[in-house]
Each structure stands twice: as structure tokens, then as C-alpha cells.
Amino acid sequence: MQETPQCQNMIELASKIEAILLYAGGSMSLKEISALVSSSVAEVKAAAGELQTHLEASASGIRLINDTGELALATAPMHQELIDALRRSEIEGPLGKAGLETLSIILYRGPSTRADIEYIRGVNSQTTLRSLMMRGLISRAEKQGDRRSFVYSITTEVPAYLGVSSAHELPGFADVRAQMDAVLAAQPTEPA
Amino acid sequence: MQETPQCQNMIELASKIEAILLYAGGSMSLKEISALVSSSVAEVKAAAGELQTHLEASASGIRLINDTGELALATAPMHQELIDALRRSEIEGPLGKAGLETLSIILYRGPSTRADIEYIRGVNSQTTLRSLMMRGLISRAEKQGDRRSFVYSITTEVPAYLGVSSAHELPGFADVRAQMDAVLAAQPTEPA
């Protein structure tokens, strides 16, 4: 970055974002941050991009998760073993096949109901969904216009869990999405 | 820092320390860190000094605190006002569904681990626990004999605020308690 006044502004904003995320922990939306720092969402977004590039280029042990409008600070993927040793006592094991499959459906299909997921898996997925919620990898919201049905979405924990700043960086992400879309679009019949 | 092999080593160590402290949230002793990274205390100390200098020299919003052998990450002093505003915003407003659920579990059950709370709620509760701690409604202590696992308890102010001398005086205490014990007893040993 060159030290123009505008640039200086962005460096300061990036520094503020870093401090906010360190202090609060977890993830925060661009909108929440923009309210705190009294800057526009677009400015926060640009500064977040700058911060991400900077952290990745430096030798820092910290990375920025920057996915679907949410930001979070996370440990760099190269330190996984080290952090595993630190958290040994509170360990939940790695996700099993059912967990990864269900997570993949929500990741690649987009927000999904339990019926959408079971249509593809052909098995009751209630326990798996609950386990993913406990891990903080998915969240659920009431379906619009139907209070008895829930829609499950990916959280910011997912890119972190998969070691990328954003899900779009996953190898083959766009390909898999396109394949899913093609099959889903082929016939309009949706599960009841 | 010059890129001599020794220097490269120190950069790596500094990166590890940064990741460990981000994850830990609180402070850790040089000794604990040296055991985790398999380096001597002297090496960790040198790398910490390097990290401290680097963070201060850069535009980072993060600082390394080195207080008599205890290391911790903190927000840069220049962002103090911003962090104060963040704190105020976090303790504003109602507890909400998540806050009430989490608090009631700890209140009726007594000191509880995060895993127990999350099993009962079926959702990740890290953020909610932090917000309750920030409001001074609960506090956490290390689990006996397990430095990295925490137990959450009600602060003394809560029963006083609710106008009871102990949790036993809360509405439906015996019934709810029995139901909660039954739920936890049925908990499968390995979640799916």
C-alpha cells in the first residue's frame, strides 16, 4: 500500500477491524463492524480485504476469515497440530462421514431444510444436524412463512474448519456448485 | 529480521506463539508455551520479544502483553475507545432466548461444562457464554486437574437479583432438575 491519505485511512480501518475481532472473538458481520467504526460497509469490506492480504503475506500465525459478509480472526492452517495439542481436553473428534456429507449438502446446495437433506441422503438426518449445530458449523432459522420448518445454513466456522478464508477458495467449489445446480434444475420436482 | 536460518526459526516460533495466544484468549506462561512448541523458555522469550516489536512497528491493531513471564494478546491502546464502545454494545439489550436458556441451565444445574450446556441446548454456545460472562452473570474456572477445560458457574449477584437465596427456591426446581438429569443421563457417549 502506498501512503496516500486514502490509503492511510484504510490501514487504520484494518487495524480497528483487527482489534475488534480479537477482542470480541467469534465472527462479526461487516454491518456490525461498520456501525462500530462509523464507516460504510464498502469501506469495511475493502479494509478487510487489505487485512486478509496482509496477514497472508506476512509470517503471522493469524488469518482472517472473510466469507459471506462475516469476518473472524483464526489461527493459520499450518498451526493445526499445535492448537489440537492445546485443546486436547475439550476435543470433539473429526466429523464422521455422515457429518461431512450433510455439511457438504448445505455448503453446495445452499440453505436447506431437513427434507432437502434427507431427499439426497435417503436417511434420517436429525442427529447429524444436531451434532453439526453443536459444533457451530451450521445454524438454523425458521423457514419463511412456515414456522414449523427450519432452514439450515453454513456458519463462518465452516471455512475455518476447512482451512480457507472463504468457502469459494475450496478446490472445485464452483464446479461442484455447477454440477449440483445442473441436476437440481433438470427436473422441477422438489421433495414434498 | 534477516533471513538467516536462525532467524527463520524465530519467525516461525513467533507465528506459533501468536496462534496459541489467539486461540487461548487469556494469558499463558512462557513455560506452558515452551512445552507446547517444544522450544526452550529462552527461545520462546526471544521470539515473544520479536513478535512484540513487530506488532508495535506495524499498523496492527493487536499487541503482545508480556507481564512477568505471562504472555497474552491484547488490543492496541489506540483503539481503547472503540473497544469500550464494543463492550457497551455487547451488554446492552435483553438477554434473549440464547442467553436465558444458557443461564437457566447453569442456574438450575449448578457448575456446568460447555459440552453439557451445548448438549442440552443442541447448539454451539461459545458466544452466549462469553456474553453472559461479560455481563457478570456467570464466571468460569478451570476444571480441577484439567487446565484447558472450563466450568461455568452463576455469580453471587444473580440469585440476589432474582430475590432468592439459592437456586432451590426457583420455580419448579425439583421437577426441572430431575428432567435435566434424565436428559443428561441419556446422552450418548459418542455423538454422531
Add this chain to the structure above:
Amino acid sequence: MDAFTVRQGEFEGPLHLLLNLIEERKMLISDVSLSAVADSFLTYIKEKTAFPVGEASQFIVVAATLLLLKSRALLPVLSLSDDEEGDVHDLERRLQLLQIIRGAAKELWARSRMFIGGGVSITDPLFTPAPDLTQVALHDALVRVLTAVPMPHAHDEVEVQPVISLNEMIDRMVTRVQQALSLSFKEFAGGATDPREVVVGFLALLELVKQGFAHVDQDGHFNDIRIEYAGNTSVPKYD
């Protein structure tokens, strides 16, 4: 823990089984491959004695569609209704989606993980209750949560016999075969009004052949199937 495999206690359903059978044969998902793996699928259901609660019916539904396909492959007289065609397409579509997802999930296995920081430790909390912090609100919140916890039934498997209807049909078949000693499948199927009945009859016939109760001849690819009674009157059972 190190391999991308099904964990103990994890349950794989009929679609996983079908996809495994098709992929083992290196075939593409189509009515042809579905028809080709129908026998293996049915054998699996018959050999498996217990399914988790509520899962057996999923297998039966898939089995019915497979039988339909298999029957059509062997009996050109059998034409599927629009609903049945829809079932077949739906099954193919579900398998295509599962195949994509399984491939994608495998790629997500064992990636280096990042851990989101939990925030700076709070050392100086200020007691800040909120207006909604009341005895009643706490009690109600807890009751709501406890009611929503599903009671686990992972080991609560029920004995099911997905072949019950099959056994009944075999009884009928045995009687018919004994009466005629030799009849064509067309004659046999001629008495059925519901194509599904033809299908179940066909399955029953395959079973009789396997058990050695009947001999089946088909002269050419689209010719009628001839059934002959093999001389044993006892009825096979699967219990």
C-alpha cells in the same frame, strides 16, 4: 479416525447402498444400472435383520422401484405408468445428487483446520442484568429447551422383515405353479391388475428359482418366460 469411512453407529441408507453397488460395477447411474444391481440390493435387505427405527421403509420404497425396473427389462409387456416413470427418474436424480455430494465431501476430509479465536478473556465484568432476567423467564426457557432434546435411540433397533409381503406372494406362486406345473409368466401376470403386483410376482418367481422350487426358461430376449415346478412343495421362509 484417519480414514474417510463410515463410523461405528453411523447408518447408511438405501441410496448409499445403491450408489456403492453401481460404482463397484463402474456403471453410470441409469435405469440399466439400477436394474443390474437390483438383485444385490434385495439380497442385502433380506440378509440384514435389523434397521434403525423408521429406516426399513426407505429400503422397501427403493426396492419397489428397482423391481419395477428389473421387471420391465425382462418383460417388455410391462409398461410403467407416469407415476412409476416419475419414481424412476426421481431415484436417478437423488443418486446423481448423492454421488456429487459424496465426491465433494471426500475432498473436504482431513483438511488443515483453522480455529476462530474466542475473544480476549474478560477480567473485569460489570454486573449488568437485563429486563428479561426474571424467575419465570428462566424457568420457561429451560423447560422449552429440555422438551426439545431428542431422546437418543441409536441402539434402539427394531427387528423388521421387509420381505413379509414377498413371502405372501411366494405362497400364492407356489400354489399357482403346483396347479399348472408349467405356465408362462404372461399367464401368471395376466391375473394381476396392478403392475406392482406383477413386479412382486416376478420377484417371488426369482426367489423360487433361487431356492430351487422352479425352473425358468426364456428362449430369447423378448420371449415369454416359462416356469416349471421343480417338485418340492414346501414354502421358503425368510425368518
